[in-house]
Amino acid sequence: MTALGLAHMSQRIMPAGASLAFALVRVPRGNPRPSDGELRDALSEDRERIGQAAQSAPTDLEVAGPYKITVDGAALDEYVVWER
Secondary structure, eight states: OOTTOOGGGGSOOOOTTOOSOEEEEEEETTSOOOOHHHHHHHHHHHHHHTTOOOOSSOOOEEEEEEEEEEETTEEEEEEEEEEO
16 A cells, blocks of 8 residues: 555556566577577566566567677677567
């Protein structure tokens, strides 16, 4: 309860259509794009990390990338994945 006595003020409210899970997946530059299964695993790990329940049914994936990045001298391709 908040100071105003409103229970809903203490609950997280997600905008309609907001993605609950989001992940960055990095592979050595030039390697194939991670499989849908690997991307879903990354989303599942993110849901677990943020305390969200597992999905009861598969969701659509959105994937952006590859983005060429360098981390500690390692050339990588980075993919951004989220569910819809």
